Amino acid sequence: MALPNLHLVSFPLCPFVQRSVITLKHKQVPFELTFIDLNDLPDWFREKSPTGKVPLLLVDRDTPVFESAVISEYVDEIAPPRLLPEDPLERALARAWIAFASDMIMAMHHWMTAPTEEAFREARDAAAKGLRRMEAQCQADPCFSGSEFSLLDATLAPVLMRYDLLQDPESPWQPGEYPQLARWWQHVSELPEVKDSTIEDFRERLIRFLNNQEGFAGPRLAAGLAARGH
Ligand SMILES: N[C@@H](CCC(=O)N[C@@H](CS)C(=O)NCC(=O)O)C(=O)O
Structure with a gap:
């Protein structure tokens, strides 16, 4: 076709x-x-x-x-081969976890744009809850579908990429707390389709975007990111 x-x-x-x-x-x-x-x-x-x-x-x-x-x-x-399982139940489970990872994107966004210190902490706790659940899932189902790339990987990679950049003592992502996910990210972050999935000046644009956010989280995370350099 x-x-x-x-x-x-x-x-x-x-x-x-x-x-x-x-x-x-x-x-x-x-x-x-x-x-x-x-x-x-x-x-x-x-x-x-x-x-x-x-x-x-x-x-x-x-x-x-x-x-x-x-x-x-x-x-x-x-464009075969398919990245979702053939078995209906396994496919349903994969879709359910993909939906879960989509919610993790929103939770991360709320944390990155929290208007007050209180909202920042609340958003961190909510996002950490999602990360803990995903970590447990990753342990139960050795990092998703094993060594093969999946649609869940494509959904979760943008989340981990941003957490990796936006290191903060109040970040929901503390790699030591999520050993399976950290290992998964180490592998996925090296894949060419992941490395090439953002524009060249992504980091600078992210700093500008965060600085333009009114309130607590944006400027704090932008300052941290800018201070760490490349
Ligand atoms: N559920 C949608 C969410 C997409 C979404 O929220 N995109 C944002 C940019 S990251 C957007 O277009 N926002 C503009 C708006 O909400 O008006 C999807 O998965 O495609």
Whole structure:
């Protein structure tokens, strides 16, 4: 089957887009990438996107597929071999953990943008709860689907990448507390599809984004990141 023309609409810092990029790159599927400004949405994007959110995948120029989990599954289906298990129960479990990891992206976002010190601590505790549960899952099911790359890996990698950058004494991610996940991340962070999944000046953009956040977390995390240098 010939692959359709794929055009991914992105915002440079978005972890949901990054998950789609990792999946597309892992599958070695050609795609066009366009960045938009989420604060100034182009008319063509407003027209095409039912949610106004990225990622949006335009298939054969015209058909908009939205929601990053759906985009990943679509890409998985059109470009074998499949990254989801064949068995219905195993596939259901994989999808459930992928949904869990999507919530971990949101928990991380709440921590990174918490307006007050209290909210920062609360968001850290909520995010740590997710990490602990994922760590236990990783122990029970030796780091997800073993040595093979999965759609869960593509969802979780953007989370761990940001935690790895944003080291902080109040970070939910303290690698020593999550030995399985830390080992998993050590392996996944070296994969070319993960290494190549963000733009070159990601770190600088992240510092700017955090500095532009009003309130407690953003400027604190930006200062920490800037102080650590490259
Ligand atoms: N559930 C969506 C979430 C996507 C999302 O929240 N994207 C953010 C950028 S990281 C966005 O487009 N925000 C703009 C808005 O909410 O208006 C998905 O998985 O695709």
